[in-house]
Amino acid sequence: MNSKGLLTGFSMGQGSGPVVEARNIHKSFATDGQRIEVLKDIDLTVKVGESLAIVGASGVGKSTLLHLLGTLELPDSGSILYNGLDVSKLGDEDLAAFRNRYIGFVFQFHHLLPEFTAIENVMIPALIARQEKKSACALAKDVLCEVGLKDRLRHRIGELSGGEQQRVALARAIVLSPRLLLADEPTGNLDTKTGQKVHDLILGLGEKNNMATIVVTHNLRLAQCMGRCLTIVDGRLEQSDPGRFS
Template sequence: MEPLLKAEGIKRSHGELAVLKGIDLSIQAGEIVSIVGASGAGKSTLLHILGTLDRPDAGQVSLAQQDVFRLGEKELARFRNERIGFVFQFHNLLAEFTALENVCLPGFIAGHDEKKVRNQAEELLNRLGLSDRKDHLPSQLSGGEQQRTAVARALINSPAIVFADEPSGNLDSHNAEELHQLFFRLRNELGQTFVIVTHNDLLATMADRRLTIRDGQILNEFS
């Protein structure tokens, strides 16, 4: 089966420091894959390249059979918005917008029908247990609620894949566990694919596969 995501020969340096030294990996649709390693090992750098937020110095990334870095900047931005979802450690919700409005934004940016986007956003918030919080501002939500809102936002355009960078790193153990279970529920219910950078051993072990980065290379893969 053709992988959903394939990276070949990914290299990236910051100045004289070689951070990624030729990364090869593939992700199948419906997989939950964790990426682990020491701080500074290159986990987030790799995630940003796979998610097209940064370009490699060498190598290529194919997502949904699209060689992403052959796209121009405008085409790539459109592709990223429509096919890729992101969840970050600190939520990155816009403070002046309600939870519902935050979830809707990627759909509006994509030019989708406003009514359909709002309906889908409400369905996602309901699925994530936030239907009674949809009109609250981020400052009125708990940390766990903010992160679930961020997950709903990542899903609004029905992306091919969701990249999460330390998604539970700012949560207490209870909310972290709930978030981890949510990823697996969304995979089971929606067939969603997740690639997650994490320092959380429990989440890393729960994943279908765990990729370990050390010295700019992937050491091993195991379930």
């Protein structure tokens, strides 16, 4: 699909407006001839700089919602708007460029390239955005220092601890200063103490860079540190009070 022109002049608000809005989202999957309705009528607005936790039982649709917000999947109906722009109208190439520029992703498993160094992994989004190698390298170095990996720049991913690997994944996610960071159980694979540090880092970076942050987590103590917490129940979003459980 050709979407020439839609991104011309587009910018993401720095004010207090919404970064992303989900309107009336429905999403189902068909498997083995059976259709499962995962999300039913989801409405959500996330503002500039806001931090939001999404909790809920396994299989309720947390990752699905994150993928829809992150434009990795399309809803059956409803729309995802970024500063008013309906991303379903973008063609594949523009959508990839949009994601690269405005959205950062961190997953439970880091998805880094194991044979490459920390700095090479973090340079990739900048190279995709057609930055020169020298400036991409400088940018990657700055961000790796920011996540506390000043002394690990030239280490290959396999030579790093789990916590350090997640820090590299975080650096890669924010290297182009996205307006929205989406993290799907980013600490799920780490011990409690390391997980807490990575989570604190995510929150701190969100605040410092005025970046909206949505984190899916099973850790209610971590969810409590976020500005707002929602849970998915029977395909719908509800307010959640993680303090109730601790």
